[in-house]
Amino acid sequence: MSQDNAAPAPAAEQGSRNFWQRVGAALVLAPGAIAVAYFGGWAWAVLVTAVAIGLFLEWLTIVGAARDFRVLVIGCLTLLVCGLGLIFDKPGPAVLAATLGVGGLAALGDQPRRWTTSGLGYAALALIASILLRRDPDYGFSALVLIFLIVWGSDIGGYFAGRSIGGPKLWPRVSPKKTWAGAIGGLVLSLLVGLVFALSGFGKIIPLLILAAVLSTSSQLGDLFESAVKRRFGVKDSSHIIPGHGGLLDRLDGYVAAVAVAVLIGLMRGSPDGIGRGLMVW
Incomplete structure (x- = not known):
């Protein structure tokens, strides 16, 4: 057998191992x-x-x-205080x-301000949006599960369709x-x-289909955004904390974008205490 024909085997084996690592981590x-x-x-x-603190640390890396x-x-400290404020029901x-x-990071003049401030804003956005959405006592959990499944569906569907x-x-x-x-x-x-979700009684079919399309697109754009940042700095994975996935940023980039867009939609249609209702009920 020629060397050219034998070469793809290790790559295929590595790809299979990576796939099962991803499955195990997801389970x-x-x-x-x-x-x-x-x-x-x-x-x-x-x-x-x-x-959120982990996301920020990986971004700095x-x-x-x-x-x-x-x-x-x-x-x-910013993320810790922000989290404590939300734990004690003080979103303001x-x-x-x-x-x-x-603003404090932006005021520091001897470091890459644009990238560090962007990283803190990114992590804070993930933190605030995730907690505000869950505060809705009636629809917060179902809205979060919907976002989880849409983001995971975007990832799984993209993986298999792209490879096949x-x-x-x-x-x-x-x-x-x-x-x-x-x-x-x-x-x-x-x-x-x-x-x-619509057939299970969580909302009307057409609005939930439109919402799923918007959040899936947001998730995929979030993934591309993180890829662009890593490529800008010549980094393959944000870390190796999750087997088969890389780091928290690699795993949650789509979720951060999707939950931020979801909260924006919910706020436009509801209130800070009813974001889930604004998102799910049309």
């Missing part, structure tokens, strides 16, 4: 995230705050600012803390492996999620 993390979201309250707020002590202190001070923290169909690349300069087939496959599976 552990997904039920845990849903369980904590179900309990809500301080448990969900603590988890989200810890994850990507942009090369992880050793700047002032940036670390300002950023982590939480948003103020995030604003002051981002292939075809033209979506944005090769940013993410060489993503294809238009994968993007469409992720969208289709997300629409199925929206349809199942």
